[in-house]
Amino acid sequence: SQKIEQNSEALNIQEGKTATLTCNYTNYSPAYLQWYRQDPGRGPVFLLLIRENEKEKRKERLKVTFDTTLKQSLFHITASQPADSATYLCAKNGANFGNEKLTFGTGTRLTIIP
Amino acid sequence: NAGVTQTPKFQVLKTGQSMTLQCAQDMNHEYMSWYRQDPGMGLRLIHYSVGAGITDQGEVPNGYNVSRSTTEDFPLRLLSAAPSQTSVYFCASSYQGFGNSPLHFGNGTRLTVT
Numbered sequence: 370s371q372k373i374e375q376n377s378e379a380l381n382i383q384e385g386k387t388a389t390l391t392c393n394y395t396n397y398s399p400a401y402l403q404w405y406r407q408d409p410g411r412g413p414v415f416l417l418l419i420r421e422n423e424k425e426k427r428k429e430r431l432k433v434t435f436d437t438t439l440k441q442s443l444f445h446i447t448a449s450q451p452a453d454s455a456t457y458l459c460a461k462n463g464a465n466f467g468n469e470k471l472t473f474g475t476g477t478r479l480t481i482i483p
Numbered sequence: 484n485a486g487v488t489q490t491p492k493f494q495v496l497k498t499g500q501s502m503t504l505q506c507a508q509d510m511n512h513e514y515m516s517w518y519r520q521d522p523g524m525g526l527r528l529i530h531y532s533v534g535a536g537i538t539d540q541g542e543v544p545n546g547y548n549v550s551r552s553t554t555e556d557f558p559l560r561l562l563s564a565a566p567s568q569t570s571v572y573f574c575a576s577s578y579q580g581f582g583n584s585p586l587h588f589g590n591g592t593r594l595t596v597t
Contacts, residue, residue: 399582400582400583401582401583403582403585403586405586410590410591411590411591412487412573412575412588412589412590412591413526413573413586413588414588415585415586415587418583418585420583458525458526460526460582460586461582462582462583470528470531470541470542471516471528471582471586472528472542473518473525473526473527474525475523475524475525476525
C-alpha cells in the first residue's frame with residue numbers, strides 16, 4: 370500500500386533559523402505533492418503544490434523541494450517566526466495519474482521558540 | 484466568500500444513534516471529500532465525489548454514507564454511531580480532484596460517541 374511519512378512528530382526551532390520538515394513516500398512517485406498548515410481547532414490550509422517535474426517551488430519564506438530519486442519532499446521555512454508555529458501536513462495524489470484520492474501524512478508539529 | 488462551511492461544530496451522540504454532518508461550499512468546486520482526523524493517524528479519506536451524482540469510497544468508508552445531489556452540498560451520514568467513530572471530521576473541496584488543485588477545508592465537526 371502507498372505510504373507517506375513525516376519523520377518528525379514534533380520539531381522545535383529557534384526564532385530566525387530555518388525550519389526543515391521532511392516527507393517521505395513509498396513505491397511510485399506521485400504526480401503532485403502538497404503541503405498544508407493546520408492550527409489547533411481549525412481545518413488545514415493549503416500552502417504549496419509541487420509537480421513531479423519540478424525540483425523546487427518557492428512562496429515568500431517558504432520553499433518546497435521534490436526529489437523523486439530519494440522519494441522525498443522537504444519543506445523549508447526561512448527566518449522562522451513564532452507565528453509559524455503550527456502542524457504541517459504533506460499530501461500526495463493516488464496511484465494512477467488522475468487518481469482522485471489525496472493521501473496525507475500524520476503531520477509535524479512545529480514550534481518556533483522566541 | 485464563505486468557502487467550505489461545516490455544521491455542526493460539535494456533536495455528542497449515543498451509540499446507535501444516526502446523524503448527518505453537513506458540508507456546503509460556495510466556490511462551484513466539482514470535487515468534494517470527507518476526511519476524519521484521529522491522533523497519530525492523520526487525515527483519512529472516508530468518501531469523495533467528483534461531481535453531482537457521483538460518489539466513491541475512500542480509505543475508511545464503513546459506517547458512513549454520502550450523496551451528492553447538488554454541486555454545493557455533500558452531507559455525510561452516520562447510520563448507527565459507534566464509539567470508534569469519535570473523531571474530528573473535515574469536509575474539503577477543490578476545483579479538480581486529481582491532486583493538482585489545492586483542497587479547501589472546512590473547520591471541522593468534533594464528534595463524540597458515548
